[in-house]
Amino acid sequence: MWQQFRQMMLNTQTAGEEIIGFFFCKHHQISETRLRYFPKTWVVPTNSCYEHQSTTGLVLKQEFHLYLLKTYLEDGYDLVHIHTHPGFDTPCFSTVDDRHESEYAQFLTTNFEKQPRLISGIFNESLQKPNFRIWNQLGSSFEEVDFYSSWFERRQKRCDPASATDARECAPREAEGRRQKAFVTPTSQLAQDRDLTLPKSQTILDEKAMKLEQTGSSDVMFARQEIFGNALQEKLNELTVTLIGCGGIGSVFAEVFGRLGVKNWVLIDHDCLETTNLNRMPGATWEMAEQQLPKVEYVKQLIQQIYRMNANVKTIPTTIENELATQEIGASDLIVVATDNHYSRQVAQELALKYMRPLVCLGTHIEIRRQKAGGRGQKDEELSVSTLQRENLVDIPRMYSRITIPPLGGGWCLMCGNIINSQMAALESAPREIEQVAQYAGYMEGIDAPAVFWLNSICASTAVGIIQGMVSGFLDIDAGLDWIYKFPESKWYKTDTDYLVNTDCYFCGAEVQAD
Structure with a gap:
């Protein structure tokens, strides 16, 4: 604007x-x-x-x-x-x-x-x-x-x-009231309370690298980015990003955005590394998985491997609803949510509206469609092997990435734009007993969603490019943004956000913003 x-x-x-x-x-x-x-x-x-x-x-x-x-x-x-x-x-x-x-x-x-x-x-x-x-x-x-x-x-x-x-x-003149003050936020104690044994190589810094960073020689790292101008690099160096979800998409996002120049991070995730994470999380090792290293500490290591001395990373190994997490979110410049459930993304959207912070929502989806060879897909059905062979049907994977940035100040949001399902969010936030009943009744899936590294990388890397455009000012997102990548078409589809506007939304409508 x-x-x-x-x-x-x-x-x-x-x-x-x-x-x-x-x-x-x-x-x-x-x-x-x-x-x-x-x-x-x-x-x-x-x-x-x-x-x-x-x-x-x-x-x-x-x-x-x-x-x-x-x-x-x-x-x-x-x-x-x-x-x-x-x-x-x-x-x-x-x-x-x-x-x-x-x-x-x-x-x-x-x-x-x-x-x-x-x-x-x-x-x-x-x-x-x-x-x-x-x-x-x-x-x-x-x-x-x-x-x-x-x-x-x-x-x-x-x-x-x-x-x-x-x-x-x-000259100074008479002013009404007190000077405006910025947020003052506490340091995370949750991460400090965890008894973690980090790899020895991560606790001993190379003296030569320390001297290089202290003397400013780390600027050479961004020599290939000078084409974008010093102003962009300065903004990235000062930017504070809250990353909610340090799993398959979040870890790739932190790696790519960190190498672009972002040094200040708040990492929020209550989960720990497992063996099933190793197929899609860069730099994750078997030792980390066996140790059940908290994902926030794992991503912190990724960032510290880039900057060594100058990175400022706060880790909060808890859920987004925790009061300490919400305080840090309110003080950050950008919120990125890369979780795999609806409820956490709904909470992130509510906090973004409350604190008027830009929100970037990242997600992927993989499904299998059954179709005739060379033809269009159809809904999954339970068919015998002989039927599949007789009708020349094959299983074709369909894969999607989605990047959504709701407009600041309302207009539409993740909820009224149907990017997340509010009913699923309610079930996910319900007590464990109700969640089990919902799974048994078929309202919730009982297994983790499929995920692959390359699809997560497309989503995370494209999001970093979009944010670079936002920070530089060459990408206008006043009306919000909703991009969907489809594979095997290998094409990004851009939603016309005019159709997402909803002035009656319970979360972001005009009356809510007026209050």
Whole structure:
């Protein structure tokens, strides 16, 4: 959305003239001291919408301005008012900006029943360097606001008083309330309490490799990725990813994403390695399986083999419902769920909606279809060998990978998009006795689903590519994403997400988001 808005602003701008743009936002209370505003729509007025426009100021036509505000603010949106200043340095608010915005904040409070908040932003004329603030409803004070053009950006640098033409413009001013604070999350104790015997080779670091990383020589590792730019690498290095499910898909995902540059991880999985895992988990050994090494510790080793000293990996060997797990999820930048059941994915979706975090859901499916040689498949039936031979029927494997990223802020989710089955999720979360009855009655399968390494790798590797596009900004996922890979066709099918939108969803509908 930001790239579209910025391009439209640049297209409207002529000869360094100031221009105006609007975002209409919903807000999300993260904590007592932290609030997030996320845009739902935007408007950039054309030149014909201005009464006056120059390099020193601009005024919108009153009739158009009032129409715009009434159209969106009566729906409960908050207003982000953006304008530009001439030049290419980081701009600072002027005394004229102060006076007009103070009056604007009072006007919004007085004339609209829902009393929308005014967030004002200024950019340089290339729309690359911003400065933002939010006014109180009386228009008497404000506080600074961090602006992020994507969900993966870090805190912006503030205006530099030394470069300002008027030092007063950048001086601290009276602010409403306390400064906003980031999450402070506890270190996992669960992993530390486990009595683990790790392979000796993993506990002794090579001194030469330590010196290389400490002196920054590890940057050479990413020399082949310089084509994507330093900004991407910096974002990846700072990104904190929560991975829920460290099995066949999750372990491959961690390996591939880790080698792209992600060093900060929270790993959540209550399960331990078994011999049946060895066909699809990279680097897993018989010794690990015999030892029943927790999967989170196994994946931690994969990441530490990449970075040795600089990796920051928290392991939480418990289920996603655990309070410690939910705290870490809320503090992360990205949630990836790669579990093999519906309930854990439902909980991950609920937490992603609660904390407004991007969610990536990964899964695979393998089935056998019986069909005539060279013909189309049909439903499985219990047929004798002689019948199969007489009708020239053969068993053909059909394999699928699915990558789903619901839109942030609602619209559709894993539940209303039918990516997961809420009834199955309810059965999976039921007491063990009910689960056994459900299996006996045929409502739940009693055996583990088939899985192979190469199919998991297609799913995990493609997901890493998609996330790279999200972080870089060249892949637009504002409407969400749902891709399905089918084999033996070897083709990705992209769902039209317009058909997934459901404003009445119990989990992500408009009324839920408003609450």
